[in-house]
Amino acid sequence: MTDLAVAQRSLRGLPSLILSPRFLRSALPALSLTVLLLAIFYLQPRTMSYFGLNLLLNLALPIAFATIAQMCVITVNDLDLGIGAYVGLVAAIGATWLNDTPLLGVAALLGCIAIYAALGALIHLRNLPSIVVTLGMSFVWLGLALLVLPTPGGKAPDWIQAIMKFRTPWLPFTIYASVGVALIVHVALMRSAYGAILRGAGGNPRSVARAGWSLLRTKMTMFALAGFFGMLSGLSLIGLTTSADANIALRYTLLSIAGVILGGGEFVGGRISPVGAVIGAMTLTLAASFLSFLRLPPDWQIGAQGGILIVVLAFRAIINRAEARR
Amino acid sequence: MPEILVRLDGVEKRFGAVQALLDVELTFSRGECLGLVGHNGAGKSTLMNVLAGTVSPDNGRINIGADDLTRGYDVTVAHRRGIRCVFQELSLCPNLTVAENARVLHPALKGFGWRRRAGELIIGKLDEVFPGHGVRAGDVVGDLSIARRQMVEIARAFSVTDVAADLVILDEPTSSLDSVVAAQLLAFVRRYVGSGGSCVLISHLLGEILSTADRIAVMVDGKVVDVRAATDHSRDSLVATMGSVAKDERQANGAATESKRVDNALKVRARPAGQTLGPELLVHRGEIVGLAGLAGHGQTEMLGHIYANRGRAPAGMQIDGPVTLVAGDRQTDGIFPLWSIARNITVCSMREMLRYLLVQSQSEKTMAEDWRQRIGIRTPDMNNNILSLSGGNQQKALFARALGAEADIVLMDDPMRGVDVGTKQEVYAIIREEAARGRCFIWYTTEMDELFHCDHVYVFRNREIVADLARHEMTEEKVLHSSFEAAA
Numbered sequence: 126m127t128d129l130a131v132a133q134r135s136l137r138g139l140p141s142l143i144l145s146p147r148f149l150r151s152a153l154p155a156l157s158l159t160v161l162l163l164a165i166f167y168l169q170p171r172t173m174s175y176f177g178l179n180l181l182l183n184l185a186l187p188i189a190f191a192t193i194a195q196m197c198v199i200t201v202n203d204l205d206l207g208i209g210a211y212v213g214l215v216a217a218i219g220a221t222w223l224n225d226t227p228l229l230g231v232a233a234l235l236g237c238i239a240i241y242a243a244l245g246a247l248i249h250l251r252n253l254p255s256i257v258v259t260l261g262m263s264f265v266w267l268g269l270a271l272l273v274l275p276t277p278g279g280k281a282p283d284w285i286q287a288i289m290k291f292r293t294p295w296l297p298f299t300i301y302a303s304v305g306v307a308l309i310v311h312v313a314l315m316r317s318a319y320g321a322i323l324r325g326a327g328g329n330p331r332s333v334a335r336a337g338w339s340l341l342r343t344k345m346t347m348f349a350l351a352g353f354f355g356m357l358s359g360l361s362l363i364g365l366t367t368s369a370d371a372n373i374a375l376r377y378t379l380l381s382i383a384g385v386i387l388g389g390g391e392f393v394g395g396r397i398s399p400v401g402a403v404i405g406a407m408t409l410t411l412a413a414s415f416l417s418f419l420r421l422p423p424d425w426q427i428g429a430q431g432g433i434l435i436v437v438l439a440f441r442a443i444i445n446r447a448e449a450r451r
Numbered sequence: 452m453p454e455i456l457v458r459l460d461g462v463e464k465r466f467g468a469v470q471a472l473l474d475v476e477l478t479f480s481r482g483e484c485l486g487l488v489g490h491n492g493a494g495k496s497t498l499m500n501v502l503a504g505t506v507s508p509d510n511g512r513i514n515i516g517a518d519d520l521t522r523g524y525d526v527t528v529a530h531r532r533g534i535r536c537v538f539q540e541l542s543l544c545p546n547l548t549v550a551e552n553a554r555v556l557h558p559a560l561k562g563f564g565w566r567r568r569a570g571e572l573i574i575g576k577l578d579e580v581f582p583g584h585g586v587r588a589g590d591v592v593g594d595l596s597i598a599r600r601q602m603v604e605i606a607r608a609f610s611v612t613d614v615a616a617d618l619v620i621l622d623e624p625t626s627s628l629d630s631v632v633a634a635q636l637l638a639f640v641r642r643y644v645g646s647g648g649s650c651v652l653i654s655h656l657l658g659e660i661l662s663t664a665d666r667i668a669v670m671v672d673g674k675v676v677d678v679r680a681a682t683d684h685s686r687d688s689l690v691a692t693m694g695s696v697a698k699d700e701r702q703a704n705g706a707a708t709e710s711k712r713v714d715n716a717l718k719v720r721a722r723p724a725g726q727t728l729g730p731e732l733l734v735h736r737g738e739i740v741g742l743a744g745l746a747g748h749g750q751t752e753m754l755g756h757i758y759a760n761r762g763r764a765p766a767g768m769q770i771d772g773p774v775t776l777v778a779g780d781r782q783t784d785g786i787f788p789l790w791s792i793a794r795n796i797t798v799c800s801m802r803e804m805l806r807y808l809l810v811q812s813q814s815e816k817t818m819a820e821d822w823r824q825r826i827g828i829r830t831p832d833m834n835n836n837i838l839s840l841s842g843g844n845q846q847k848a849l850f851a852r853a854l855g856a857e858a859d860i861v862l863m864d865d866p867m868r869g870v871d872v873g874t875k876q877e878v879y880a881i882i883r884e885e886a887a888r889g890r891c892f893i894w895y896t897t898e899m900d901e902l903f904h905c906d907h908v909y910v911f912r913n914r915e916i917v918a919d920l921a922r923h924e925m926t927e928e929k930v931l932h933s934s935f936e937a938a939a
Contacts, residue, residue: 147594316566318554318560318562318565319561321547321551321554321555322554322555324544324546324547324551325544325546325547325551325552325555327546328544328545328546328547329542329543329544329545331542332542332543332544332555333544333555334526335503335526335536335538335542336526336530336555336556337526337527337530337558338555394545394546395544395546395547396546
């Protein structure tokens with residue numbers, strides 16, 4: 126076959142590739158983000174600047190971290206209903222101990238991650254439903270946060286504030302940081318050799334165990350990672366707000382779940398997408414701004430945010446159905 | 452004498468009331484393919500699970516080479532010793548790619564470039580075993596057809612990194628492959644054995660076993676009853692060995708059965724979905740009809756088909772009267788695990804106990820007590836949780852639920868799986884008694900003995916009814932022959 130014929134054939138194959146359900150499904154998160162961003166630029170052209178983007182996406186980074194944390198737990202077919210309260214606890218520790226007595230602060234944060242790993246072990250060994258364990262832990266986290274910081278206040282360490290306020294060239298820091306996180310987690314989970322085992326443990330635990338891998342270890346790893354990214358979420362959050370409050374991040378629990386699903390992840394079966402999860406978190410952040418620009422009364426905003434979520438997921442359902450029919 | 456690779460000695464395993472393996476002795480040698488045959492539930496899969504290290508035996512020894520490895524024998528040890536298993540149910544991760552699934556089996560595939568090496572390994576093996584397979588290393592397994600998944604899994608088991616694949620177990624490997632691909636596999640097995648490997652082949656297709664295996668072991672009821680060179684066997688001798696259970700005066704009562712058909716009204720007439728020719732399933736009032744054949748050949752679907760069309764009359768079907776179902780898999784579609792025994796029995800009869808939209812607890816209690824007496828559920832209190840009962844008594848409660856409902860037609864989906872002999876006899880008596888009162892039963896069973904309680908038996912193969920045997924003409928050989936026929 127000549128080169129020309131090959132080129133022609135691949136060109137003819139292009140539209141069918143773009144319209145194939147698999148491609149559409151993986152492109153859907155990015156597509157929804159683009160549509161939302163364009164709508165915002167149209168409604169409020171002044172957001173199309175360094176300062177505007179910074180304001181828009183400011184709070185996206187902590188949500189993106191929380192979403193990655195949630196995604197780690199979802200990878201192994203569990204759900205974390207305590208991540209919001211946990212982020213609040215990290216924020217409280219960050220604004221008090223980490224600032225006043227850094228050594229104690231670091232030890233406390235490492236302890237939190239260890240507790241997360243232990244939760245993974247408990248859920249695996251006793252075969253408990255993760256939603257019950259993590260929902261129970263959410264009250265423990267909140268209680269601890271109130272003990273550490275009974276009233277809103279405290280002060281975030283200067284170095285965290287300095288990182289979060291760092292002025293990067295061309296685009297705001299949040300965007301670079303989000304892209305960086307997405308790529309690092311993508312390489313670790315989607316490309317590395319052990320990452321395949323971690324995802325396999327969500328897809329078919331029995332087969333992974335039969336190949337001689339420890340499911341206990343995979344579960345503890347994923348929960349420890351969730352604790353780690355939850356910590357990054359709390360610290361980046363106080364870097365922006367400069368002080369903390371035990372209740373600061375309670376809504377992150379549901380936001381993070383929505384972000385994972387919006388980004389193309391599924392609740393069971395180890396089907397996840399780190400890049401999609403970060404995009405999902407950004408979409409949710411932007412959705413709130415978008416609704417404000419529409420001058421929608423705040424009372425309606427939560428409902429409207431839910432509406433956006435339903436629309437995107439409905440598209441995914443349609444794509445999946447198209448695929449099943451073929 | 453070829454070198455012996457693995458020796459199993461006096462291996463025994465019990466699951467609750469069921470003795471799955473009894474004093475099994477078997478050797479596996481280099482350069483030999485061992486065929487393993489037996490009827491459903493004979494213990495073949497359990498034995499292979501013991502060998503692969505996924506089930507630990509209650510008794511017995513496992514020797515690999517010259518070492519006794521019984522203590523602490525598990526999957527990891529089996530892997531290190533080069534024992535691989537292709538399990539009957541698919542065991543790939545559907546969310547991973549073909550290359551990533553190869554990585555799951557091979558810890559040695561790591562570090563920079565592992566993805567490429569894993570892809571080359573698995574595709575190389577696929578090319579060797581199944582030329583023209585059409586699988587790419589980057590394909591997500593969940594998107595592949597069942598046959599291709601099976602091919603990937605087989606190729607994965609034969610692939611070699613740092614540990615050799617000395618003994619490969621193939622449990623029903625050809626069940627989802629078409630004949631061309633199956634022939635490719637069997638030819639590869641011969642090449643592999645010829646180069647010094649050892650292979651265990653489990654199959655219901657006796658022709659496959661006879662043509663591929665060097666030695667054939669036959670299992671019946673958890674025991675290895677016969678091991679012989681394949682050349683000493685023919686189809687008929689194999690079937691005869693598999694069905695060597697003692698026979699008694701089962702052929703009696705033939706005349707009585709026929710009269711049931713003549714005198715009584717037809718209650719059910721149906722065909723498996725997709726079958727247009729051949730025998731129809733006919734059930735008359737007071738009749739017990741058995742559905743036989745190998746597991747998974749359309750019997751459960753037939754029951755589902757009848758149940759789904761109850762109360763309607765689609766073309767070509769007749770279902771006269773209310774239908775109820777006794778589930779086979781207690782855990783998933785039988786019991787309500789959080790409810791009491793009484794509630795579990797009365798749940799299908801709730802409607803008759805209503806007054807002003809509320810359930811009358813008195814009539815609920817009466818019904819539960821009534822059934823406790825009638826079928827002898829062994830419990831001090833019917834308000835205890837259903838899980839406080841043994842498996843057999845849980846099954847009795849499910850029978851009580853079905854029989855308590857006002858239904859003329861009772862479907863049974865292999866309900867006696869894992870039930871002890873005593874309870875079985877009691878339930879058989881109840882079934883006969885209820886049949887005498889005019890109910891009819893459609894009974895899918897994987898146990899040959901239970902078919903002799905039926906007035907009429909339909910044998911299924913490949914989702915179709917292939918034989919229609921009345922009680923007086925039914926023998927074990929006939930059922931086995933019909934189940935296996937097309938395989939030759």
